[in-house]
Amino acid sequence: MALLETTETERLKTIATTFSGLLLRPGDDGYEDARRIHNGLIDKRPALIARCRGTADIAEALRFARESGLEVSVRGGGHNVAGRAVTDGGVMIDLSLMRGIYVDPVARTARAQGGVTWREFNRETAVHGLATTGGQISTTGIAGLTLGGGIGWLAGTYGLAVDNLISVELVTADGEVVIASEANHPDLFWALRGGGGNFGIAASFEYRLHPLHEVTGGLVAYPFPAARDVLRFFRTFVESAPDDLGVVAALVHAPDGSGAKLAALVVCHAGSPDHAKTDLKPLLEFGSPALSEVGPMPYPVINTILDSGYPKGALNYWKSTFLRSFDDGAIDAMIDRFAVSPSPMSAIVVEYFHGATTRVGVSDTAVPHRLPGYNLLITGVWTGPGATEDNIAWTRATFATLQPYAAAGRWLNYLERDDGQDAVRAAYGPNYARLAEVKRKYDPDNVFRLNVNIEPAHT
Numbered sequence: 390m391a392l393l394e395t396t397e398t399e400r401l402k403t404i405a406t407t408f409s410g411l412l413l414r415p416g417d418d419g420y421e422d423a424r425r426i427h428n429g430l431i432d433k434r435p436a437l438i439a440r441c442r443g444t445a446d447i448a449e450a451l452r453f454a455r456e457s458g459l460e461v462s463v464r465g466g467g468h469n470v471a472g473r474a475v476t477d478g479g480v481m482i483d484l485s486l487m488r489g490i491y492v493d494p495v496a497r498t499a500r501a502q503g504g505v506t507w508r509e510f511n512r513e514t515a516v517h518g519l520a521t522t523g524g525q526i527s528t529t530g531i532a533g534l535t536l537g538g539g540i541g542w543l544a545g546t547y548g549l550a551v552d553n554l555i556s557v558e559l560v561t562a563d564g565e566v567v568i569a570s571e572a573n574h575p576d577l578f579w580a581l582r583g584g585g586g587n588f589g590i591a592a593s594f595e596y597r598l599h600p601l602h603e604v605t606g607g608l609v610a611y612p613f614p615a616a617r618d619v620l621r622f623f624r625t626f627v628e629s630a631p632d633d634l635g636v637v638a639a640l641v642h643a644p645d646g647s648g649a650k651l652a653a654l655v656v657c658h659a660g661s662p663d664h665a666k667t668d669l670k671p672l673l674e675f676g677s678p679a680l681s682e683v684g685p686m687p688y689p690v691i692n693t694i695l696d697s698g699y700p701k702g703a704l705n706y707w708k709s710t711f712l713r714s715f716d717d718g719a720i721d722a723m724i725d726r727f728a729v730s731p732s733p734m735s736a737i738v739v740e741y742f743h744g745a746t747t748r749v750g751v752s753d754t755a756v757p758h759r760l761p762g763y764n765l766l767i768t769g770v771w772t773g774p775g776a777t778e779d780n781i782a783w784t785r786a787t788f789a790t791l792q793p794y795a796a797a798g799r800w801l802n803y804l805e806r807d808d809g810q811d812a813v814r815a816a817y818g819p820n821y822a823r824l825a826e827v828k829r830k831y832d833p834d835n836v837f838r839l840n841v842n843i844e845p846a847h848t
Contacts, residue, residue, distance in 0.1 A: 397457045401437070404449050410486060411440040423483060424475060426464065427528070430704040430777070431472030435462070435481040442486055444592040447560045451590065454480035455564075455836065462839040463590050465503050466530015470705045471806045473586075473839045474533075482590060484532065489593075492517055497598040498555060503532045503591050511689040519598035520688045521553045525637070526699055527692045532591050537802035537841075538583045538756040540764075542604070542657035542691055545632040545744030551582035551754050552745070553597045559589040562832040566592070580827040583755030584817070585801055586840040587824070588831045605665035606657040606691040607683035611676055616640060616652035616727075620720045622675055623654060623739070628761075632744035633660035634668050640727040640737045644697055648733040656683060657691045699770065703734065706769040706781045708788035709803035711796040715739065715763045719794040723765075726787040731779045732771035737787070740764040757818030758798050765791060766803055804841050813841055822846070 405412055413420040414437055423438045436459060439450035454461045460479030467474050467485065475481055487502035490510060494517040501510055508527035514520050522541040524534045531550075534540075539550020547553060556570035557578065567589075569578040580588055611619050623638040630636060635657045643649040654672065658665035662685065673683065699705075712719060723737050743761050751757050758764075769784035771777070799808070799815040814821050821843070828835070829845035 397436075397459070400453055400456060404453050408439070408446055408449055410442040410446045411438075413438040413440065424481070425702075426467035426469075426472060426474050427699075427701050428470050428472055428705045429702040429772075430706060431475055433472065433475040433477040435476050436478050438481045438483055440483045440486050444558065444560065444566055447482060447484070447590050447592055448564045448566060450480060450482045451560060451562075451836075452564050454482075455562075460839065461836055463586055463837070465532030465591075466506050466528070466534075468526075468529045469533050469802065470707045471804060473806075473841075476839060484590075484592075487592070492519065492598070494519065497600075498595060499598055500593055500595045501531055502593045503530075505531045507531060507534070507692055508689070511692055514598055515687060515689050517598075518600055518602045520601040521596045521598050522547050522550045523692065525692060526695050527689070528696060528699070528701070531594060533586070534802065535594055536581060536583075536585050536591065538758070538800070540740060540800070542606070542635045543599075543601075543659055544742070544746045545630070545635050546659045547599055548745040548749060549756060550596075551756055552749055554582055555595040555597055557581050557591050557595070558593040559591055561589040562834065562836040576827050577831060580755050580824055583757075583801065583820075584824050584827070584843065587828055587837055587843045589837065601659060601688050603685050604657050604659050604688050604691055605662060605669065605683065605685050606655075606694075607686070608653055608655050608680065608694065609672060609678050609683060610641075610651045610653040610680040611678050613640075613650035613652060613728075615676055616724050617720060618676065619652040619654065620715075620723070620739075621717070622672075624715050624720075626672060627741040627743065630741075630743060631660070631664070631668055633664065634658050636672075636741060638739045640723060641698070642730075642733045642735070646733070650727065650730075651679065655695065659688075698734065698736065699768075704771050704774070704777060704780070706784050707767060707803055707805060708784050709764065709766040709800055710788070710791070711758065711798035711800070712739075712763040712765055712791075712794050713796045714794065716794070719791060722790050722794070726783075726790055729783070731783050732769065732776065734770040734772070735780065735783070736768045736770070738766040738768065740766065751818070752820055752823070755817065755820050755824055757820050758800065762796070764800055765795075766800075801841050813843075816841055817843065
């Protein structure tokens with residue numbers, strides 16, 4: 390069990406007099422629950438969990454950790470599959486109590502604190518008929534998803550989450566509180582838009598919002614024997630899709646617990662009902678689906694339809710890569726590997742990048758992945774520790790089988806704990822060297838290293 394030394398305990402007594410949140414040590418009520426994150430595979434024990442209620446708490450907890458020489462981890466929504474939100478024996482700075490949201494419907498902006506989830510954010514903006522690009526799973530935190538780039542249903546229409554970011558309130562490694570934007574600390578603001586948690590602790594985010602009352606969305610699922618035809622149709626369908634249409638293809642298991650394998654297309658159309666009807670017509674007329682549920686719905690609803698596949702506490706191990714091409718060989722390899730999946734919760738997912746996301750320059754933000762194309766995600770999900778070895782082995786073997794079709798790029802937020810430095814550089818691409826320079830300026834001691842880490846550039 391991680392314990393604080395006597396001198397650290399004395400320091401803790403000092404900050405406890407002003408800290409407005411909760412300071413939890415092993416054995417305290419609430420500690421066990423607070424150290425758990427979404428992925429049940431992660432089992433780490435911080436020496437201290439500082440559950441912050443505001444920016445001042447963040448700065449104070451960070452100061453304590455640095456003075457005590459303890460490793461720092463930062464938890465927003467706690468959804469990152471690699472478990473980087475939790476440290477073993479260090480200080481976990483937990484923002485999950487910081488859930489304030491303010492929407493300005495006139496300016497069409499929203500500021501939200503670092504512990505907010507997309508479910509909460511979308512609910513508040515929808516009251517005003519507004520939205521921005523957010524996560525495809527509503528329990529995901531806004532902080533980690535945004536700092537990693539921010540894929541979402543509206544990416545084709547409005548770009549990634551970082552493309553809609555106006556400013557970030559950040560606590561830097563030396564405890565300074567800054568507002569990073571195009572006008573203030575522009576180098577830092579550039580790095581925060583895709584550079585992950587390398588540069589500080591994001592206390593709040595300000596986003597640009599867009600008018601959006603309703604979308605046309607849902608799921609069309611086909612029997613597994615039709616998977617090859619479905620994925621080939623998906624390939625043709627998305628490459629001519631308009632900006633307003635987002636489509637994800639997946640090989641999944643039926644949600645009824647039967648273990649039946651399916652090929653599914655999940656869609657979200659952010660345009661008018663008439664345009665949606667025209668654009669979705671080829672899909673709705675394709676094949677003989679086992680299930681077809683597509684129709685108008687509030688935007689926040691589309692962000693919940695995948696939630697049940699990723700329940701809190703399930704064990705997760707993921708692998709991902711961009712694809713050079715989504716040809717028939719890749720399709721056949723996906724189908725063959727999914728056929729031997731050992732868990733009825735695992736999936737193989739293909740996301741298509743297009744539209745507004747691809748009209749941003751490679752170096753305009755830290756996110757380098759701006760070409761139209763396909764991103765492959767293999768989600769190993771299971772329950773029961775006894776199945777861990779088999780499921781990790783399946784995920785790794787599936788990833789290896791698909792390597793002949795892989796491109797150089799990797800999506801930051803999907804990287805696992807065992808992905809090496811080559812994967813890190815693939816995630817940041819040609820922007821790595823510039824990010825390392827910003828890292829040296831704002832975090833020269835690499836205090837924030839429990840992330841997809843960028844080492845400070847050498848002087």
